[in-house]
Amino acid sequence: MTKKDVVIEVEGLVKSYGDTEVLKGIDLTVERGTMLALLGPNGAGKTTTVRILSTLLGFNAGAVSIEGHDVRSEADDVRSVIGLTGQSAAVDEMLTGRENLVMMGRLYHLTKESAKARAEELLEDFDLVKAAGRPAKTYSGGMRRRLDLAVSLIATPPVIFLDEPTTGLDPRSRIAMWDIINKLKQNGATILLTTQYLEEADQLADQIVVIDGGKVIAQGTAKQLKAKIGKDRLELTFASDKLFAAAKKALGKKLLDSDDTERTVTALLKDTNVDVRQVLDILAKEDIKFESMAVHKPTLDDVFLSLTGKQTDSSEEKA
């Protein structure tokens, strides 16, 4: 195997608050120029992990290094190569967008001229030029997130932590944010993203690590995770209860699932080519006409459900 260029390396990370262990031995590696999505429900330990990786939080056991710098003994070196944005970071509400950017640039120890020039560039890139002279408290949710992200990029850090960057955004702002994140990746940044949206991880990340209850429960590419959970499914919908009942009877043990209110039946496809034809043949023989037909690829939601045994959006009590 060729030697990998690992930028973020986490080994056996353990963090407890009193007797409660919130991280129970997390391992992560992120290679240069790639994006890793840390996927999990509320309370899984995503934000805790990001806070530790960005030097904000201590930990009990394990080793964490960013660009070869230990987060504990070389915190200042780590801080000068990372940018942090998302729910655990913030902007100054009383300052204008421009002032926020210049201030953070100065605190990254850019020269005054560099900080100012870079601020203008980011305002342009993030479509904030018009609002640049207004206090951040007057910004909309989407604008705030853009400013927040821009602020963390002021010194063009090679490593970027995005802690739930789209939580609470409306769909349009979310897609705009995805575009921006994709651009960051194209520019060669190494990114660790946390999200509770499977679609987001699927869209953006090269590697996905699923965590729940402080443990890694699965990892791989979106494709690998989906493959793990299995096969395509065929879904047929019928126009009347009579046809629906007949189809259920005819398909017998081919049937995976059925939904009485929607009048749909689902069949598992081991070999899509062969099985679709078989199902349709059976129905044709009995002269049962269906209303619509669809072949579903497994979604990450299915993956998540089968790995954690719970729905992605029903984990509020864990937060």
Add this chain to the structure above:
Amino acid sequence: MAVKLEIDTRPKFVLAVVDSLVMIRRSSTHIIRNTDQLLGTFFQPIMFLVLFTSVFGGAIATGGGSYVNFLMAGIIVQTIAFGSTTTAIAICNDLQKGIVDRFRSLPMSNLAVLNGHVVSDLFRNGISTIVMLLAGLVIGFRPTADFGEWLTIVGLLALFTLSISWLSAIVGVVAKSVEGVQWLTFVVIFPLTFASTAFVPAESMSSWLKPFAENQPVSHMVDAIRALLVGTPAGDSILWSIVWSLGILIVSIPVAAWLFKRKTTQ
């Protein structure tokens, strides 16, 4: 990326000073943009001054001299003491809003956040004090201080402001909410300013309160400023006020810094 970034390569301690300057600028901008608070900075001292002179002025015997001459030092010190609450509130706000996390993810000096709030408080108090002195002149305050005495007054008040603001910084770090800050500073600052020689001479107080009133830091500071402003006997109040302020600073800076670090790395 089109802009070429230049990193400031000056030595670490210079950068730490830059960090603090950036944060002082931030906190000062907050003060200027917070219109409600700014109005308070101007009008609260004038209101106190006018009310106290017209309500108590006739009733309080100050041993010769007009009451406004007696009161001036007291009202200046009291305003500074009450004003220190804003340092605590500003720090508490920062901690709650998560912006401290952002600052701490930057390669900046740890103390800069606290420095910014404390030093900008100095500016705000400077403005308040000047407003009060001018208002005082209008209603009959006649200082006798010479140039050297004015310089000493400025120095003493700056030292007092810094020490009480650092104390207030501790409250800001410890308090869980802004309401908590207000309550905490109220129970500390109120007795310190009213059970002092700020508004009445200690001789007029109950016998159990008098020893406290004569020996606590606010009284020493008031006595010192009053002596310098209008020539009342200074005793050793100047020395004591310096000792108290330095003592508070030496203890409260490391304590505030330690608590701040502890609170933000949990």
